[in-house]
Amino acid sequence: MTVTTSTAPNLTTRPEALLLDFGGVVFETTKRPEAIAEFADHVAELLARAGHDIPAHELVPVLQGGKKALKDWKNAASRRLHPRELTHREIWRDFYASPLPAAAREVLAGEAPELQEWITQASNEHAVRPGVRELLALAAELDVPVGIVSNAHGGRAHRRLVEEHGLAEHFAVQVYSDEVGIRKPNPDIIELAAHALGTTASRAWYVGDTFDRDVACARRAGVGAVFLTRHHSTERVPFPVADVPDGVYDTPQELVELLRATRPGPFQAAAEPKLAGDSELPSAILLDHGGVISTSVTDHAGRRAFAHRLAADLRRAGWQLSDVDAEDAIAQTLTAHREWKRAHHAETDGDAVVEIDPATYWVELAGAAIESRLAGSATGVRAWLRAEAHALSAAWGVAKSTSTIRPGVAELCAAAHAAGVPIGIVSNTVSGHGVRRKLAAYGLADLVGVSVYSDELGRRKPDPLVAVTACRALCADPARAVFVGDKPANDVVCAREGGIGTAVIVRGGSVPDAELDAVLADPASPQRPDLVIDEMSELIDVLHLRPFAAGLPQGQPAVSESFALATDR
Missing domain, CATH: 3.40.50.1000 (HAD superfamily/HAD-like)
Known part of the structure; x- marks a missing residue:
């Protein structure tokens, strides 16, 4: 049953590429409740081979906690404009294995790619969704290349599943987030797949099953059309999403006739952001x-007061810096900053001119000046400067000059x-x-x-x-x-x-x-x-x-x- 559909011109124009999500579009996934216990047994065996005796029943809550944390991370990443993907080592070091002893954690981080392949295949049953084979056959008949674009932490397992179900020959490219380092809704992942098929996102159709990842990604990429096929996560949106698809269908079967009805022709360009109209006034x-x-003059009294406050704060933390030495350290820092700006302006690659950040300014530039003037050990003073860097920059921005x-x-x-x-x-x-x-x-x-x-x-x-x-x-x-x-x-x-x-x-x-x-x-x-x-x-x-x-x-x-x-x- 078609829930929504669009009359946009690009729905009648044959796409130059058809891009499909993996889970929820090509495959129906059904969770295996017993998988977590099986996985705990597998992890316990790996650890035992390295001499770490952690029973499987103790690993179950650890792995469940990692799975929950990873799900929360995925939802949070969907809010970002250009999210990157986690590496397999990050998944295991920072999520699944973070509560374990360091040695055990390193064992699992070293086996992370194989563990991700194992868990991807074992966690769910996979079945080809209704209409997928017909859709792929029609795309081949119409000379429309097809690609997969999927957020995956086990791309290798996904490729194996595609092969095992006899679908590999139908896909001209498979793009998995753990293999390319970016994840939806980062629009670059769709553009990457489109380019791999010799076209652009604006001339391609994309089919997903989620609003926050798939529809948002497709709209950011400027695809010719985006559709959803209902699956487990379609209605479970972690936060409101303003973007809407051109159509929502129960299964990919309903896309077959939509694609069949298309005809070769030019695609309508995506609308550009509206700019102010022509006028004698500036935009x-x-x-x-x-x-x-404003114009400003150096506030010598303000600078002295800032230096004295800095010295007092350092002394409160146990670092012995006199007021006079603090004044000299600030003067040296200003000279170092001028040199930093000259050096970084001269070293710019192309047109990128970087700005110094508070940590560099206070830890590296001011840190060297302060360390050389401390009475006693200087070990650790840069840690204090790092912690206070942003507050110091804000205070210095006000104290250094008087503006009118x-x-x-x-x-x-x-x-x-x-x-x-x-x-x-x-x-x-x-x-x-x-x-x-x-x-x-x-x-x-x-x-x-x-x-x-x-x-x-x-x-x-x-x-x-x-x-x-x-x-x-x-x-x-x-x-x-x-x-x-x-x-x-x-x-x-x-x-x-x-x-x-x-x-x-x-x-x-x-x-x-x-x-x-x-x-x-x-x-x-x-x-x-x-x-x-x-x-x-x-x-x-x-x-x-x-x-x-x-x-x-x-x-x-x-x-x-x-x-x-x-x-x-």
């Missing part, structure tokens, strides 16, 4: 923080908000938390649509991922977006490589005017912006936001000399 405004939203919001920023953000132009913050920072606190203090937090901070993203400008991530989050057309920064080498390059349509540099940030003028004088420079402004308020008119700036002074501000120079390109 989004991406603002750097330091130098753009730039004139015109609040008015610009308010006008953009009134116009429906989303704002994104794109900032290289040691503490996104600290920047958020500052934006809240400026009264801007409620006007920001998305925040992309390097310490949270793991990449820093000029890496284009910073700009790309912001536009993706705002559903903004990058070509119509505006990126406002103060460092051409970071901000303009990030904007250009991220496909941003307009790159703006504001004077008065961290780059001297003479350096900006040198960039502007070179028409071929990849750092040359489209526009240079003196004040942020100039953007209200440049971006056609004046009609939305209620209560702001009316009239066109004078165009700065730098603006005229930048537009002459």
